[in-house]
Structure formats: C-alpha cells, structure tokens
Amino acid sequence: MEEMPRRIDPSTDRAAAAVLLGCTPNQVGYCARCQGLTRRYGPTAQVVCAACRAAEAAPSADGSAG
Numbered sequence: 722m723e724e725m726p727r728r729i730d731p732s733t734d735r736a737a738a739a740v741l742l743g744c745t746p747n748q749v750g751y752c753a754r755c756q757g758l759t760r761r762y763g764p765t766a767q768v769v770c771a772a773c774r775a776a777e778a779a780p781s782a783d784g785s786a787g
C-alpha cells in the first residue's frame with residue numbers, strides 16, 4: 722500500500738497543522754498550488770505541499786476523467 726500525504730485544509734488550525742507537519746506554527750503557510758497548509762517557511766521550507774509533490778511524482782495511472 723502506498724501512503725499519499727494528505728493535503729491540510731487551509732481552515733485547519735495552524736498549531737494543529739504544525740504538529741502534522743512537524744514544524745512550528747510560524748513556519749506554516751499556504752501551498753503555492755492547492756492553498757493547503759504546508760511548511761512554507763524556515764530552513765526546510767516547501768513552497769509546494771507534500772500532497773502536491775506526491776501527486777506530481779506519482780505516475781499518471783489515474784484513468785478517471787476530470
């Protein structure tokens with residue numbers, strides 16, 4: 722089974738998102754793609770969230786339209 726990182730909804734509390742992301746609340750910011758919460762600031766910042774990165778890296782085996 723593959724584990725796809727979950728997008729963190731922007732309505733999520735920053736403190737809770739920080740716990741999920743393993744960073745501090747002041748490092749939490751919006752993903753450049755999906756506007757979900759990601760570790761946007763700091764030395765290990767990711768402008769694009771883990772969910773978007775995973776979606777990009779994954780082979781396009783999804784046959785569903787849309």
Ligand SMILES: [Zn+2]
Pocket residue numbers: 728752753754755756757769770771772773774
């Ligand atoms: Zn994203």
